[in-house]
Structure formats: C-alpha cells, structure tokens
Amino acid sequence: MTDRELANQAIQGNHKAFAEIVHRHSGMVFSKALGVMHTEEGAAEVAQQTFVRAYQSLDTWRGADLAPWLTAIATHTALKLLDKERRRRTTSLDDPSASSVLSTSSDYFYSEEREARLQQMEAAIAQLPEQDQQLLHLQYYEQMKTADIASRTGLSQSNVLVRLHRIRERLRKSITHERND
Secondary structure, three states: OOHHHHHHHHHOOOHHHHHHHHHHHHHHHHHHHHHHHOOHHHHHHHHHHHHHHHHHHHHHOOOOOHHHHHHHHHHHHHHHHHHHHHHHHOOOOOOHHHHHHHHHOHHHOOOHHHHHHHHHHHHHHHOOOHHHHHHHHHHHHOOOOHHHHHHHHOOOHHHHHHHHHHHHHHHHHHHHHHHHO
16 A cells, blocks of 8 residues: 555544554654654654654645655654754853853863864865855854745755755764764
8 A cells, every 4th residue: 555545544534544654654764863863762752753743744745655754754853852952951141050060061171172173074064065054054153943044045944954964964974084084
C-alpha cells in the first residue's frame, strides 16, 4: 500500500493505517532527529512530536511520499526544541548571580585552542558562497527566526532549514578535515 493510500485511510480514522505509517518512517524520523539533537532521549521526543503533528495535519499533506514531509517536520520540531532549551539555559545578565557564573565559567576565558577553532570556523565560513554566508549571518548574528529569514531571502521556511543544516554539515566536515590534516 502506498503512503498516499495509508494517509487517506488514516484520515478516515483507520488507526492501523497510521500505525503502518509510523512503522515505515519511524527509523528515518528518529535518525534525522538524532542528527539534530545528538541525544537518543531528545531524538525520541522529537520523533514522537513529529508523528503527533503529522497525524494532526495529515489532511493537509499533498505528496506521494511521506518521507520528505516527515523529515521537514522532524527537523523543524528538533530545531524548535533546541531553541527552547537554549533560551531556558540563558541566564539574564541583570541577575546578580549571573555575574559570578559568568566570571567563573571557563567558556569566557581565553584559550589558544578556542581561538584556533574560531579562526578555523571563520576561514571555513569565508569559503562558503555569499548566499550561504548570508543565511548564517541572519540565523546566528542577527538571531532571526526561520520565518523571518524566509521572508527576507524569498526562500521557503523548509528550504531555509534544509540549507542551514547542509551549511552546518559542510562546515563541520571542512573543520574536521582540516584538523585531520
């Protein structure tokens, strides 16, 4: 049975059809989530949320193969979860206890190794095409949300997410390759 046929049956209330969709695509969704989250616990949470969201929006899906749609949902869900966790961990600079945390944190001390890694990253970014550099700048320096980046660049939100993921992967490979040389 095709994904489209299973989706149509699931929309009609056939829970076994949706269970088959989960069975077919759970490995791929988990793998994609693990690539973003880097922990099995986080990936499992993202996979679960992905299938819940997919079930809720199944009637809006218009494709033949569910994999790309589910992958986009998983990526978006994982990035939102990471952003939420990052915001939770961020300490207010107005908090008096924050200054003692900042002053004792090893992340804020200069180290030659850290400086070298930053220089490698800057060199790798400089080698990217201009549009990729622009996406990184908007995401990380201007801290724009994906929707805002999409409207500014004329790309779709899913395209922005995919391109940012691919850019990060290229940078990681480039820096890893430099370290191994």
